[in-house]
Amino acid sequence: xxxxxxxxxxxxxETTVEHAGQAYVVGIGYYDxxxxxxxxxxxxxxxxxxxxxxxxxxxxxxxxxxxxxxAEAFARSMPRHDDGTPYTIVGAVADMLAVKP
Numbered sequence: 671x672x673x674x675x676x677x678x679x680x681x682x683x684e685t686t687v688e689h690a691g692q693a694y695v696v697g698i699g700y701y702d703x704x705x706x707x708x709x710x711x712x713x714x715x716x717x718x719x720x721x722x723x724x725x726x727x728x729x730x731x732x733x734x735x736x737x738x739x740x741a742e743a744f745a746r747s748m749p750r751h752d753d754g755t756p757y758t759i760v761g762a763v764a765d766m767l768a769v770k771p
Contacts, residue, residue, distance in 0.1 A: 680701070682699045685766070687763055689758070694711055694715070694763040695712040707732070708732040709731045749760055
C-alpha cells in the first residue's frame with residue numbers, strides 16, 4: 671500500500687469524545703473527498719501515560735488511514751465490552767470516525 675498524503679491545506683474539525691467518564695479532545699484532518707486522514711487525541715486531564723498512549727494510537731490510526739485502511743475496519747477490530755462499547759478511547763475514536771463524514 672502506498673501512503674496517500676493529505677493536502678497541505680485541508681479541512682479539519684475538533685470534537686470532544688467522552689470515554690469512561692473522561693473527555694478527550696479529538697482533532698481530525700480530512701481529504702478533499704471528506705475521508706478522515708489524520709487524527710489527534712488529547713487526553714486533557716488524564717494521567718500522563720494515558721495521554722501518551724492516546725497520542726501514539728492517534729499516529730497509528732493516521733498512518734493506517736493514509737494507507738487506505740477505512741475507519742470502519744479500525745472500528746470493527748477494536749476489543750469491546752459485553753455491551754458493545756469499546757474498551758479504550760482509541761476504540762471510541764475509531765467508532766466516531768466510522769460514522770462521521
